[in-house]
Amino acid sequence: QVQLQESGPGLVKPSQTLSLTCTVSGGSISSGGYYWSWIRQHPGKGLEWIGYIYYSGSTYYNPSLKSRLTISVDTSKNQFSLKLSSVTAADTAVYYCATNGGEGFDYWGQGTLVTVSS
Amino acid sequence: QSALTQPPSASGSPGQSVTISCTGTSSDVGGYNYVAWYQQHPGKAPKLIIYEVNKRPSGVPDRFSGSKSGNTASLTVSGLQAEDEADYYCSSFAGSNAYVFGTGTKVTIL
Numbered sequence: 001q002v003q004l005q006e007s008g009p010g011l012v013k014p015s016q017t018l019s020l021t022c023t024v025s026g027g028s029i030s031s032g033g034y035y036w037s038w039i040r041q042h043p044g045k046g047l048e049w050i051g052y053i054y055y056s057g058s059t060y061y062n063p064s065l066k067s068r069l070t071i072s073v074d075t076s077k078n079q080f081s082l083k084l085s086s087v088t089a090a091d092t093a094v095y096y097c098a099t100n101g102g103e104g105f106d107y108w109g110q111g112t113l114v115t116v117s118s
Numbered sequence: 119q120s121a122l123t124q125p126p127s128a129s130g131s132p133g134q135s136v137t138i139s140c141t142g143t144s145s146d147v148g149g150y151n152y153v154a155w156y157q158q159h160p161g162k163a164p165k166l167i168i169y170e171v172n173k174r175p176s177g178v179p180d181r182f183s184g185s186k187s188g189n190t191a192s193l194t195v196s197g198l199q200a201e202d203e204a205d206y207y208c209s210s211f212a213g214s215n216a217y218v219f220g221t222g223t224k225v226t227i228l
Contacts, residue, residue, distance in 0.1 A: 039219075046121065047156075047164065047207050047219040060215035063119060096163055100217075104154030104169035104209065111163055 002027040002034075004097045004109035012091075012116050018084040022097030022109060029055050029075050035100040036080045038071060040093040041111070048093075052100060053080055087116045122147060122208055122220035129226040130198045138223045140191040140208035146218055148189035152211035155184055155193045159204045168193060195225070203227045 008020035022036070029036060037052035051061035053071045061069050070083040084091060092115050098105040123141040130136040140147065140155075147153055153171045156164035166175055168184040171191065181196045191210070195202050208220035 046222040047209070049209070049217040049219060052215075062216065103173070103175075104152075104166045105156070105164070106166045106169075106175065108163035108165075 002099055002107045004099070004107060006095060006097050006109045006112040008112060008114070010113060010115060012087055012114060013118050014088055014116055015086055018082070018087050018091060018114055018116070020082045020095055020097075020112065020114070022080050022082075024078045024080075029073060029078050029080065031055075033101055035060075035102075036071075036073065037098045037100050037105060038082045039096045039098055039105065039108075041096070042090075042093045050082065050095075089116050092116045119212055119216060119218050122210060122218055124206075124208060124220040124223045126221070127224045127226065129228050130195075131228045132198050132200065134198050135194055135196045136198060136225060137192050137194045138206055138208075138225070140193070140210075140220045142189050142191075142210055142218070144189060146210040146212040147186065147191050147208075149213065150211045151186070153184065153186055153191040154209045155182075155191075156207045156209065157202075157204045158207065164207060198227055200227055 003025045005023045012018045035052040038050040053059045068085045073080040094111040096111045097109045099107040128136045155168035158164040167178050171186045172184040183194045206223045212218045
């Protein structure tokens with residue numbers, strides 16, 4: 001069974017870049033068949049799809065975040081990453097990594113809270 | 119890409135049924151049979167309970183069922199149990215390799 005674990009700073013200053021990594025175990029990113037995804041949830045609010053990447057490096061982003069967003073993959077480490085630039089308080093959220101095999105987002109990490117504050 | 123519309127809350131007594139709606143447009147819910155539903159307990163990650171409108175992943179009780187008509191999808195939870203008290207979110211493929219989530223519904227067991 002695939003397991004995912006988010007890691008990265010829990011506090012980011014406004015205007016800086018938020019960087020998170022998702023480490024995958026129990027499966028290989030390189031095996032294909034899954035889109036490796038990022039989803040966030042603002043405190044007390046609903047879910048927001050951020051974007052995803054295929055093992056080949058093809059990326060698909062939420063249009064509302066596209067100008068600030070980079071998702072990358074490191075197949076050698078079985079990890080994929082999120083970088084969101086020029087953050088503001090509105091980017092404070094729990095960030096989840098998840099898999100999407102075409103049947104919905106089926107495996108999720110536990111989530112990590114990122115707070116944007118000076 | 120606007121969030122899909124769900125009622126903020128729904129409730130039912132143990133053993134009863136509750137149905138949650140998820141309204142989108144012809145560009146998302148109405149255009150594709152890729153509607154999914156997620157259950158989220160407080161402080162936990164969401165869990166996939168329905169995919170492709172009405173399919174259940176292995177291990178999900180058949181008390182959970184999904185359907186779609188036009189631009190609106192629905193999740194029905196039958197035989198409500200205490201552990202069904204949670205937030206529920208729908209999602210849909212929205213074309214151009216994008217996804218959109220619903221606004222979420224809090225289900226309360228009376």
